[in-house]
Amino acid sequence: MSAIFFLIGCSVLIALLFLGAFIWANKSGQHDDTYTPAIRVLFEDDFPSEEKELDRQVNLGEENK
Amino acid sequence: MDKLETVQKEQTCFHCGDEVKHQTYEVDNHRFCCLGCKSVYLLLNEHQLSRYYQYNAHPGSSVKEEANRYFYLEEENISKSLLDFQDERMSIVTLYIPGIHCSSCIWLLESLHKLHAGVASSRTDFLRKEVRVTFYHQQLSLKQLVELLASIGYPPVISLQDTTQDKVEEQKNHLVRKIAVAGFCFGNSMMISFPEYFGIGAFEKDYAQLFGWINLTFALPVMFYSGSDYFVSSLKSLKQRRLNLDVPLALGILILFVRSAWEILNGTGAGFSDTLCGLIFFLLVGRWVQQKTYHHLSFERDYRSYFPVAVTKIHEGQEKTVALANIQVGDRILIRNNEIVPADAILLKGQACIDFSFVTGESVPVEKVLGEIIYAGGRQTEQIIELEVVKPVSQSYLTSLWNAPEQAERKVFFQSFSNKISRYFTPILLSIALASAFFWGSAGDAQRAWSAFTAVLIIGCPCALALSSPFTLSAVLSVFDRNGLFMKDTLAIEKMAEINTLVFDKTGTISTLSDDRFHFEGKLTAMEASMVFSVCRNSNHPQSRKIAKAFGETCRILPMSSYVETPGSGIQATIAGKDILIGSRSFAATDKDLFKVAGTYVRIDGETKGVFCVEQKWRSGLASVISNLSHGYRLHLLSGDGEKDAKALSLLFPHKEYLNFNQLPADKLSYVEKLQHNCQKVAMIGDGLNDAGALKSADLGIAVSDDVNNFSPACDAIMSGASFEKLPRFFGFAKRAMRIIYSSFVISLLYNLLGMYFATQGSLSPLIAAILMPLSTITIISFTSLATRLYAYKYHL
Known part of the structure; x- marks a missing residue:
């Protein structure tokens, strides 16, 4: 029956992980705007990819120098 | 059916969906109601942003008003106070744009970087109607950014309140986090308590002790983190010698915790930990539900959000933009057409015809003569005027009006229903508790x-x-x-x-001052009406456009030999050798005319023919x-x-x-x-x-x-x-x-x-x-x- 200690420990630990994940999400502002992302995801994917954006910023940085 | 649809398509503006009366503006088989809509379309097309029109039909808003002037953003102090963040390269600003209304708006405002290379990125918050723009300020100044937004039909609203008020971060109570913690503990404590509810066998008694301890551990964060608000609030209300609803709640929570802890520590019972966690969880959810607010609407406006951010001051013969807070008595200021007089001032130069409708409720603009005092809050409806400030902004007639009820704070504190109840609730509850304790106590138990x-x-x-x-x-x-x-x-x-x-x-x-309903006081022959129409259709002024729209169906277009438009005054044109003046009273009306109302006057060949009045409608x-x-x-x-x-x-x-x-x-x-x-x-x-x-x-x-x-x-x-x-x-x-x-x-x-x-x-x-x-x-x-x-x-x- 000592398995019960292990099982309770496991279940509480996993639940704690989820609680931690939720609090992290809340802290990082994921619940600040709950409406716009739902629309944003429907747009066609023609945003400049992150690499391009980085390139652009690097170029700009060089220009500024 | 198909035919009907195409006909409808042709009659509405591709950009804003308004009715199209003239066929002058047409590009790529799309019709537009005005030059403004057409130019937005061309601008977006040029930057491959025409997808804007695919997400929604007619997503634009027609640029009906004259573009606001953002001259004050050149002033560094003002523009700096609006920025959220600035380093050597980047600036970040959050702008409030009431025009945001559909998904196309979000898409366009987040594609700003395609429109101008100076924009690094932009994020829209639809519910707050805000856009947060990161831009390279060496390539694009804040003023240019704002003008860019205005040019595509999304003029930001910037008020004095934004610049003077320190941006107070909303007091975050972390309510959602408190609910999360309480919910987590509630669920787990419930699970741990089930064995107790179903009855624990005699040989498993050891576990009961363990479950009790785990339950108590779950109760601790709920009690001291999630439930802390109730203790703080009830202490506050006790200090003010009032009993709000939080008092019996806090009392109940406290007793629940004390009794559970006592039972578990003594090993006499299972305690009420799960009830405690559940109670606080539900209460917090209730509190969260109640907290609904409209982020994009402001209920706490004061005079500062009505006033302009800055005015043009004349200093040693030079025009200079000055933040309103720096305006002093004796300063000379310039007020242009459609601008608001920010402080009580004396008229020095120019023709003043001030619309006080928002301040006094009087719908007819008032003409002022040189040397007369103009009270703050009026809107100049004619050309540029020069004024000398006689009272500081904060002490003007308008501001004092606004502040008056604050000084005499006679408003009775409103008691909500639950607070009224709790005044009786707590004493009754306590007396029942004491009575039953006394009853069993006197019985020796x-x-x-x-x-x-x-x-x-x-x-x-x-x-x-x-x-x-x-x-x-x-x-x-x-x-x-x-x-x-x-x-x-x-x-x-x-x-x-x-x-x-x-x-x-x-x-x-x-009643509303309906924009579209005019009546004309006076008489026009068919020929004269055609003249008025021909003149007005050339102007982009909202008033002219409305007149042209109203006359459009019946009139012919006549050739003009001359045309001069003076902003803020009116139009002077010549048709078939006749002089036509259409515009404000001082511009187009003669001194001895009979019409004593505000509106757009019409004078043909030296004779005042009448005036277009906006109709008041219930x-x-x-x-x-x-x-x-x-x-x-x-x-x-x-x-x-x-x-x-x-x-x-x-x-x-x-x-x-x-x-x-x-x-x-x-x-x-x-x-x-x-x-x-x-x-x-x-x-x-x-x-x-x-x-x-x-x-x-x-x-x-x-x-x-x-x-x-x-x-x-x-x-x-x-x-x-x-x-x-x-x-x-x-x-x-x-x-x-x-x-x-x-x-x-x-x-x-x-x-x-x-x-x-x-x-x-x-x-x-x-x-x-x-x-x-x-x-x-x-x-x-x-x-x-x-x-x-x-x-x-x-x-x-």
């Missing part, structure tokens, strides 16, 4: 006395009561919201239910609104205008003696206060600055606005003008909502009584508590939400 005392306080914890108001009122809030009435908070609905007297403002509230359904409300409410009318409409209104309103004209803003304020002194609960329904004092001092201030995102004075609720005819239903529904709260209070009392039966005998088992508490909560939540929706359906809201 100390153990039972203690458990009866604690059980009464636990079971009497007004959890369901604390939830009935938030859930009912927030449901009402969202029903009102759907129907164009935005309440500041749930307390405003309780205030609304107690109102017995309504005070209306006239201009802008029960709001639709006014008569039925008034007759409906006259049962059960006393109706008053306060108008800043003269008595010209008295006859029409006395037919509508039941009491002639309650109609008041020529009311100054201060009169309105004192009128409302007089009514309040006679123990009447007054709702003021108004729109302009002239009602600001009355709106604030009334028990409930409702600001009516045709565009809810527009400026409106401080108030308890903002109502969209289109919803005016629903006013009687709004008031009726608010009363119903309070009745729902009363009934759910009775239901929760029944549950409390049932629990009391066990509690007073000292035989409250954790299982009964664990069943009763969530059951009553769920009953209340479902009853209130169902009843509210049912009544909303009945009231057609």
Whole structure:
């Protein structure tokens, strides 16, 4: 029956992980705007990819120098 | 069917969806209503942004008003105060854009970087109607950014309040996190408690001890983190010698915790940890539901958000942009057409014709002569004028008006229903607890006395009561919201239910200055009408466009030999050798003309032919609104205008003696206060600055606005003008909502009584508590939400 200690420990630990994940999400502002992302995801994917954006910023940085 | 659709397509503007009357603006088989819409389309097309039109049909808003001038953003102090962040390369600014209304808007505003290389990225918050733009300020200044936004039809609104107020971060209570913690502990503690409910066998008694300890561990964060607000709030209210609803709640929570801890530590019982966690979880959810706010609407506006951010000052012969806060007595300032006079000042140069409609309610602009004082808040309707400031901005007539009710803070503190109840609730609860403790104590059963005392306080914890108001009122809030009435908070609905007297403002509230309806005072022959039309169709001024639109169907286009348009004054043109002047009174009217009204004057060949007046129109359904409300409410009318409409209104309103004209803003304020002194609960329904004092001092201030995102004075609720005819239903529904709260209070009392039966005998088992508490909560939540929706359906809201 000592398995019960292990099982309770496991279940509480996993639940704690989820609680931690939720609090992290809340802290990082994921619940600040709950409406716009739902629309944003429907747009066609023609945003400049992150690499391009980085390139652009690097170029700009060089220009500024 | 297909044919019909194509015909419809052709008649509406591809950009904004307005009706297209002329066929002058056409590109790529798309028709546009005006040059503004067409140029936005061309600009977007040029930057491969035409997908804007694919997400929604006619997503644009037509650029009806003249573009606002953002000259003050050149001033570094002002632009800096608007920025959220700035380093050597980047700046970040958050701009409020009321025009955001659909997914196309979001898409376009987040594609700004395609429109200008100086924009690094932009993020839209749809509900707040805000855009956060990161830009390289060496390539793009804040002013250019704002002008870019304005050029694509999304002019940001920047007010003095933004620059002077330190951006106070909203006080974050981390309520969501508290709910998460409480929910986590509630679920786990429930799971751990199940063995106890189903009965633990004798040989498993060791585990009972373990489960108890785990339960206590779960109760700790809930008690000291999630539930902390209740202790803070009840301590505060005790210090003020008032009993709010948090007092019995905190008492119940405390007793629950103490008794659970005592039982677990002594090993005498299982404790009520799961009930404690569940209680706090549900209470916090109730609190969260109640906290609904409209981020994009501001109810706490003061004079600063009405005033311009900066004005042009003349300093040693040079024009200079100065922040309004730096304007001093003796400064000379320039006010252009359509700008607001920011301080009481003397007219030095130019022709002043000031529109005070928002300040005084008087709809006819006032002409001022040189040397006369012009009060702050008026809008110049003619050319540029030069003024000398005679009073600091903060002491002008307008500002003092706004601040007046604050100085005389006579507003009675409003007690919500649950606070009223809790004044009696706590003493009764305590006396029952003490009585049962005394009963068992005198019988010599100390153990039972203690458990009866604690059980009464636990079971009497007004959890369901604390939830009935938030859930009912927030449901009402969202029903009102759907129907164009935005309440500041749930307390405003309780205030609304107690109102017995309504005070209306006239201009802008029960009547609108309808833009599209003109009437022409005077006479025009068909030939003259064609002349006026031919001249007006060439101008982009809103007034000219409206006149051209109204005449468009019947008139011919005549060739013109000359055409000169003077901004702020009017148009001078020659057709068939005849001089035509169309414009403001001083521009087009002769001195001895007969028309003494404001409007657009027409003079042909030296003779004043007449004037285009905007027609005042009663709001639709006014008569039925008034007759409906006259049962059960006393109706008053306060108008800043003269008595010209008295006859029409006395037919509508039941009491002639309650109609008041020529009311100054201060009169309105004192009128409302007089009514309040006679123990009447007054709702003021108004729109302009002239009602600001009355709106604030009334028990409930409702600001009516045709565009809810527009400026409106401080108030308890903002109502969209289109919803005016629903006013009687709004008031009726608010009363119903309070009745729902009363009934759910009775239901929760029944549950409390049932629990009391066990509690007073000292035989409250954790299982009964664990069943009763969530059951009553769920009953209340479902009853209130169902009843509210049912009544909303009945009231057609």
